Amino acid sequence: MKKLHIVSNRLPFSISYQNDEPSLEPSVGGLATGMNSVYKDFNGKWIGWPGIASDTKTKQELQSVETLLAKEGCESVHLTECEVEEFYEGFCNNTIWPLFHYFAQYVDFHSEFWEAYVAVNQKFADKVLEVVEDDDYVWVHDYQLMLVPEMIKSQRPNITIGYFLHIPFPSYEVFRILPWRKELLKGLLGADLIGFHTYDYERHFLSSVRRLFGYEITFNEIHIDDRIILADAFPMGIDFDKFADAARQIHQTPLKERSEVHKELEKYFLMDPDRKLVLSIDRLDYSKGIPNRLRAFGKFLENHPEYHGKVTLILLSVPSRNNVIHYQRLKSEVEELVGSINGLYGNINYTPVWYFYRSMPFNNLVELYSMSDVALITPVRDGMNLVAKEYVASRINQTGVMVLSEMAGVVKEMGEAIVINPNDEDETERAILQALEMTPEEQASRMLTMQKRLKRYDVFKWAKDFVGALQRVNRIQKDFLAK
Ligand code: GDG
Numbered sequence: 302m303k304k305l306h307i308v309s310n311r312l313p314f315s316i317s318y319q320n321d322e323p324s325l326e327p328s329v330g331g332l333a334t335g336m337n338s339v340y341k342d343f344n345g346k347w348i349g350w351p352g353i354a355s356d357t358k359t360k361q362e363l364q365s366v367e368t369l370l371a372k373e374g375c376e377s378v379h380l381t382e383c384e385v386e387e388f389y390e391g392f393c394n395n396t397i398w399p400l401f402h403y404f405a406q407y408v409d410f411h412s413e414f415w416e417a418y419v420a421v422n423q424k425f426a427d428k429v430l431e432v433v434e435d436d437d438y439v440w441v442h443d444y445q446l447m448l449v450p451e452m453i454k455s456q457r458p459n460i461t462i463g464y465f466l467h468i469p470f471p472s473y474e475v476f477r478i479l480p481w482r483k484e485l486l487k488g489l490l491g492a493d494l495i496g497f498h499t500y501d502y503e504r505h506f507l508s509s510v511r512r513l514f515g516y517e518i519t520f521n522e523i524h525i526d527d528r529i530i531l532a533d534a535f536p537m538g539i540d541f542d543k544f545a546d547a548a549r550q551i552h553q554t555p556l557k558e559r560s561e562v563h564k565e566l567e568k569y570f571l572m573d574p575d576r577k578l579v580l581s582i583d584r585l586d587y588s589k590g591i592p593n594r595l596r597a598f599g600k601f602l603e604n605h606p607e608y609h610g611k612v613t614l615i616l617l618s619v620p621s622r623n624n625v626i627h628y629q630r631l632k633s634e635v636e637e638l639v640g641s642i643n644g645l646y647g648n649i650n651y652t653p654v655w656y657f658y659r660s661m662p663f664n665n666l667v668e669l670y671s672m673s674d675v676a677l678i679t680p681v682r683d684g685m686n687l688v689a690k691e692y693v694a695s696r697i698n699q700t701g702v703m704v705l706s707e708m709a710g711v712v713k714e715m716g717e718a719i720v721i722n723p724n725d726e727d728e729t730e731r732a733i734l735q736a737l738e739m740t741p742e743e744q745a746s747r748m749l750t751m752q753k754r755l756k757r758y759d760v761f762k763w764a765k766d767f768v769g770a771l772q773r774v775n776r777i778q779k780d781f782l783a784k
Pocket of ligand 1: 467468537582583584617659660661683684686687
């Protein structure tokens with residue numbers, strides 16, 4: 302059987318040390334969950350960076366990490382501190398990330414960053430070429446590794462390559478700003494199948510290919526000499542049952558055994574059963590629209606004094622990329638807004654915004670999902686947004702309302718949410734009111750429809766569909782060459 306290998310910037314483990322002894326902690330993210338279900342079935346390897354700068358460890362230390370990872374089917378690509386800085390923090394997070402999320406004013410155009418991006422992508426490709434056999438399948442993930450497909454294909458055309466972009470692909474007018482736009486596209490076109498979360502991203506990509514290279518494109522097939530490359534939309538799902546089961550477990554836990562978070566939330570409702578919780582969870586990232594969300598919530602309190610003391614916003618902001626200046630500024634802006642809302646509308650018994658700058662364990666996360674009446678998800682751009690799907694999966698009694706930005710990829714699968722333009726704070730404010738006042742019958746009818754859809758197309762189905770399409774494109778290509 303042909304093997305299928307995964308390539309991503311980070312391996313699905315983080316490494317921790319106790320008395321200088323390394324140990325592995327499995328990642329719990331959506332990608333790890335989905336990919337674990339495929340790469341082990343296909344007897345493949347997972348190739349990626351273990352998350353430690355190689356020049357901060359001795360050769361022996363790196364060797365022991367490699368050995369641990371090898372037992373899990375992982376192959377390490379080592380990056381130095383300088384590479385992490387210029388490739389990851391530089392080109393990935395200061396060039397591609399802002400540009401692809403339409404923050405053109407934040408983009409850095411440094412050729413040293415670009416050179417580091419090329420060199421690190423080459424390191425990943427070299428590792429793939431070392432590990433993978435001819436005729437195997439390789440699935441490359443995300444914006445950190447856009448050059449890897451072509452770097453592999455040019456050396457070993459018999460390897461079938463899939464690529465999936467987890468962030469938006471911007472419209473051509475934005476993409477063209479980048480000095481290295483042709484190089485990035487050429488890198489992607491080394492793949493046989495290129496996947497996106499939505500049809501819109503796919504369309505933007507195809508339009509950039511057409512305008513920059515003039516290749517012949519029929520529907521979603523790109524023809525370059527005797528190669529066929531397929532672009533398609535595969536909206537990423539979640540492990541639906543994991544969230545629903547955890548929520549069920551929480552509901553069944555006796556009062557005494559509940560977590561501190563759970564007990565505190567119960568106290569909040571005990572003080573007044575009419576109280577409501579609104580939830581907001583994301584990495585502290587400018588693409589997530591946290592300041593507009595806070596301003597809209599502030600306006601809501603300003604215009605609806607009847608809700609003072611009755612509604613609290615839980616703002617869980619997970620620290621992210623905090624050595625990038627725009628993230629530091631965003632943190633200050635968010636904290637200033639939280640302070641001003643709490644100062645204006647709070648009193649001894651009431652804090653309108655509960656702000657947490659940290660990440661929480663999985664169980665607490667599901668407690669927040671299952672105890673919040675409204676999820677307020679207002680990114681200004683988001684490839685998909687898995688938090689929205691996780692909230693829906695955790696609502697086992699079919700209550701709860703989602704206010705959702707039209708700029709998130711997930712909106713295509715969630716027409717039953719209250720959809721808003723995140724730049725329209727008045728509309729968002731009205732949506733908060735509508736969500737808080739929605740009847741339980743309407744909540745249930747909307748929630749149930751979304752749940753059925755998300756359960757059907759979960760992360761396992763997503764991974765299976767992508768791999769199925771990769772196998773098909775391989776056959777189409779072979780038939781085409783045989784004609
Ligand atoms: C990128 C794209 C796309 C969050 N806080 C905690 C926690 N989380 C978990 C959530 C969720 C994940 O992190 C966040 O996923 P998102 O999809 O919302 O956002 P990004 O991190 O920006 O992901 C995005 C995604 O890739 C997949 O393709 O949807 O558009 O930007 O799973 O549960 N988990 C725990 N504690 C927390 O405090 N345990």
